[in-house]
């Protein structure tokens with residue numbers, strides 16, 4: 001592919017300004033979970049982060065992590081298992097995800113959530129008042145605010161309290177490797193322009209994917225080239241660029257997490273709870289256009305294909321009460337993004353959609369709910385989802401949240417070469433590594449992003465520490 005050959009500096013006997021055992025690039029959920037795990041195992045760790053304060057896409061997320069068989073589920077009598085979780089991931093990914101990695105993250109997720117709760121006092125609980133598409137059990141674990149900001153702040157506090165050095169305002173520019181592909185160190189550029197060469201015994205790439213690199217998005221995900229990018233702008237594809245220069249195996253570069261429910265023009269995420277609890281989407285002609293419950297990721301492109309590139313989420317106040325647990329939804333209400341009316345006719349007028357067409361769609365869905373039937377797209381409705389006034393609508397568009405393709409890794413995050421052999425001391429986790437979503441947007445099961453960030457992050461930190469201390 002050859003994105004940029006100068007991204008890697010091949011050298012032997014290079015002198016570094018400092019030498020550290022483990023260097024991690026990126027202080028998002030992946031980098032910080034890897035750092036905590038490595039430090040616990042006895043390795044000294046330095047994390048380099050381009051931003052002044054670590055946020056990443058992690059801070060933009062709802063902070064919900066799927067995990068099966070946790071004690072938080074048991075308290076709420078939710079029956080689940082890693083096996084069931086594995087099956088859900090592969091069903092959504094159409095069997096395309098690497099089975100070893102899927103198995104590792106599905107098995108590791110429960111222990112990982114309990115590890116963060118017990119060792120680092122992250123107060124998780126399980127979301128039990130609605131379920132996400134494709135999950136056969138309620139297994140999304142979140143913090144009280146249901147924000148990724150709380151997740152990243154708590155991870156950063158834990159890292160700092162445990163003596164992990166996070167060098168902020170420090171961008172990794174170039175990797176230094178020897179001719180055999182062993183990473184010798186990294187060139188860092190500080191915010192003031194100073195260059196520094198840091199040598200390391202092992203390197204973990206945790207700098208997410210290429211959502212913030214328009215050229216790579218256009219090349220690999222053309223259907224989202226003109227879409228709103230809703231992730232962290234600093235995720236510029238450095239891991240795949242370096243990996244390409246090194247001869248690493250890059251997988252599923254066309255895969256991504258989209259979202260079909262971002263309030264426009266406000267640019268605020270509207271939780272998919274509004275759909276899963278019985279809401280629908282219509283286009284500007286007042287017509288439904290899909291089975292919305294298949295997943296919010298693939299719905300991004302569906303919404304963008306509608307006239308004008310937008311749709312309306314329509315639901316009632318009972319559903320709004322569930323969505324209100326999310327700060328984003330409360331923000332959208334404060335911003336005036338959510339319309340509220342007592343009748344569907346008034347709502348239609350405010351939405352500027354033809355009242356007769358929209359009214360007929362709405363009535364058909366409400367009748368299907370009462371009958372427990374399926375619509376023309378195969379969506380199943382239930383009586384308990386019946387809507388009552390007042391009704392709500394919010395204008396939404398489709399957005400790119402993050403890329404799911406990346407460096408091919410094994411179940412402990414070791415980066416693979418094109419021939420399948422592994423680099424001696426290079427690891428990747430989170431969005432820097434290929435995800436478990438297969439090759440297309442529809443393969444993304446809710447939570448796959450933070451799943452591989454936190455669980456693979458932890459496994460990678462342990463593996464790197466083991467190698468250094470051997």
Ligand SMILES: Cc1cc2nc3c(=O)[nH]c(=O)nc-3n(C[C@H](O)[C@H](O)[C@H](O)COP(=O)(O)OP(=O)(O)OC[C@H]3O[C@@H](n4cnc5c(N)ncnc54)[C@H](O)[C@@H]3O)c2cc1C
Nearest residue numbers: 026028029030050056057058061062172430431447449450
């Ligand atoms: C709006 C939104 C909502 C989401 N909601 C969820 C959810 O509820 N559940 C879920 O599972 N997933 C969700 N996701 C996806 C999830 O946020 C990501 O998959 C996850 O945060 C990735 O973690 P990461 O550590 O790999 O990357 P990030 O959190 O993005 O961290 C990467 C870090 O690397 C830094 N960096 C990049 N390049 C360099 C460099 N060269 N040098 C130094 N630093 C560098 C960046 O500044 C950044 O801080 C959501 C995403 C978005 C955008």
